[in-house]
Amino acid sequence: RKHLSTQRDSLFEGIRNGDRASLARGITLVESTRRDHQKQARKLVSECIKLDxxxxxxxxxxxxxxxxxxxxxxxxxxxxxxxxxxxxxxxxxxxxxxxxxxxxxxxxxxxxxxxxxxxxxxxxxxxxxxxxxxxxxxxxxxxxxxxxxxxxxxxxxxxxxxxxxxxxxxxxxxxxxxxxxxxxxxxxxxxxxxxxxxxxxxxxxxxxxxxxxxxxxxxxxxxxxxxxxxxxxxxxxxxxxxxxxxxxxxxxxxxxxxxxxxxxxGEWDGLRAEQQEKWMWREVTNLLLSRLNRDPETRFFAKSLESDVVSGQLPPGVAAEQIVDQVSVVASEAAAH
Ligand code: GDP
Missing domain, CATH: 3.40.50.300 (P-loop containing nucleotide triphosphate hydrolases)
Structure with missing residues (x-):
């Protein structure tokens, strides 16, 4: 863990100094689908944005x-x-x-x-x-x-x-x-x-x-x-x-x-502000979906609802709400780990 964070710090320093290899490694981190990489990437991006x-x-x-x-x-x-x-x-x-x-x-x-x-x-x-x-x-x-x-x-x-x-x-x-x-x-x-x-x-x-x-x-x-x-x-x-x-x-x-x-x-300022907000909400949707998808019980539950929806026994909106209600369950389980 210590090793990882030292690596990240040097990555940040490298990027800050305009080192291309560090930038390439940073972007690889950002593009990675591994959760530990994503975590490191978020930290890195937060540091970079603060450079203003x-x-x-x-x-x-x-x-x-x-x-x-x-x-x-x-x-x-x-x-x-x-x-x-x-x-x-x-x-x-x-x-x-x-x-x-x-x-x-x-x-x-x-x-x-x-x-x-x-x-x-x-x-x-x-x-x-x-x-x-x-x-x-x-x-x-x-x-x-x-x-x-x-x-x-x-x-x-x-x-x-x-x-x-x-x-x-x-x-x-x-x-x-x-x-x-x-x-x-x-x-x-x-x-x-x-x-x-x-x-x-x-x-x-x-x-x-x-x-x-x-x-x-x-x-x-x-x-x-x-x-x-x-x-x-x-x-x-x-x-x-x-x-x-x-x-x-x-x-x-x-x-x-x-x-x-x-x-x-002033349109440029407005544009950036609007985009930032939009991407935040897009990311909320993405994160919620991937959390729900990652949880095996939710997946199982959703599958059974899906077949009820397909056969016409359950309205899609009702099923969707039941799936989304799983969010709090998934979140509390994530917190417990
Ligand atoms: P891309 O697929 O959009 O990236 O297109 P490319 O840059 O690979 O170009 C496709 C083809 O169009 C190549 O054969 C280029 O040489 C040619 N090409 C690109 N720009 C121009 C231009 O300004 N004039 C002419 N005549 N050909 C061009």
Whole structure:
């Protein structure tokens, strides 16, 4: 036990001093599903949050596979580093829990950025549920901030559920599209578009230059029909090329303006406060569920209720209440141990 706490203290010191290996170990702890690790992780994150670092820019970035996310992050990240920023890249990968494979953040991507001094690129976690991964990401963000990273990019694949979660933990949400993706404006894509503060039409180079202009117009028109998410900002559409570097400075100046406006209006403060509260309640739900699930008697009890519900003998709401009533039983047993 003593050994463990000494280890944790040195981990905290390491992170505080910006040591990348310590940061990596800290995030591994945060991502672990082992209960003792989770306990240590909570302590570590609590210490890190107390450091009260200057507020970093938390930026979410999404787009379907192939749109150029990693190419963009590599190029844009290097530009930011050369400007003197310290950039961390985290990934929320909805594919990893199902297929075991990972679309995001693998080490061969972002070759320059992942070895650059001013950057920390985290390969995406490959276990745990989507909720778990996203939940841990907020803690991981806090650790990277404690390590002195002032810009945190959170990357995710544009396939649905994970976007909403990422949008709930970042200050700004960026959607990458490619020329000719005007038809993506329906369904899920539309939902994601509504979350975006900035839409980048990537690959605006070579033969795609003209189509990129058309797509920009289409997207801009579509945005006019949507209700803006922020009071102090209307979403912007910018063409860019991750390959040639076209407009990357424009992207950055747009991001800077965004944060200036949100800061001045007080909306940024409000956003952070709201998110913190939301994540607390999300975590309450998660913890309650996992406690109930861990308790063998509750599980057994729930199974029998479940069959009554399935056969139509018991209303679902009544069964749910009976299961939730087990919480006090589980809690008092936990206290006794
Ligand atoms: P991701 O799956 O979203 O991470 O996409 P990648 O970054 O792996 O890029 C997918 C493909 O698009 C690669 O072949 C890239 O070289 C190419 N690509 C990415 N950005 C650009 C760009 O700005 N212009 C052009 N022409 N190709 C690009």
């Amino acid at each position: 670092r200057p507020r970093s820019l938390r930026i979410g970035l999404t787009g379907t596979p192939g749109v150029g996310k990693s190419t963009f992050i590599e190029k844009f990240g290097m530009m930011l580093i050369n400007m003197g920023h310290r950039v961390s890249v985290l990934a929320v990968d909805p594919s990893s829990s199902r297929s075991g494979g990972s679309i995001l953040g693998d080490k061969t991507r972002m070759q320059d950025l992942s070895v650059a001094d001013g950057a920390y690129v985290r390969p995406s976690p490959n276990s745990g549920s989507l909720g778990g991964v996203a939940r841990n990401t907020l803690d991981s963000i806090i650790l990277t901030e404690a390590a002195g990273y002032d810009i945190c990019l959170v990357e995710t694949v544009g396939v649905g559920q994970s976007e909403t979660m990422v949008a709930d933990m970042v200050d700004m949400f960026i959607l990458l599209l490619q020329p000719g993706s005007g038809d993506e404006l329906q369904g899920v894509k539309r939902g994601i578009m509504e979350l975006a503060d900035l839409i980048i039409i990537n690959k605006a180079d070579g033969a795609l230059e003209i189509p990129a202009k058309l797509t920009r117009t289409e997207i801009t028109n579509a945005l006019h029909l949507m209700i803006p998410r922020r009071k102090s900002w209307n979403p912007k559409v910018v063409r860019a090329s991750a390959v040639t570097g076209f407009n990357l400075e424009r992207v950055w100046s747009t991001i800077e303006t965004y944060f200036k406006k949100l800061g001045e209006s």
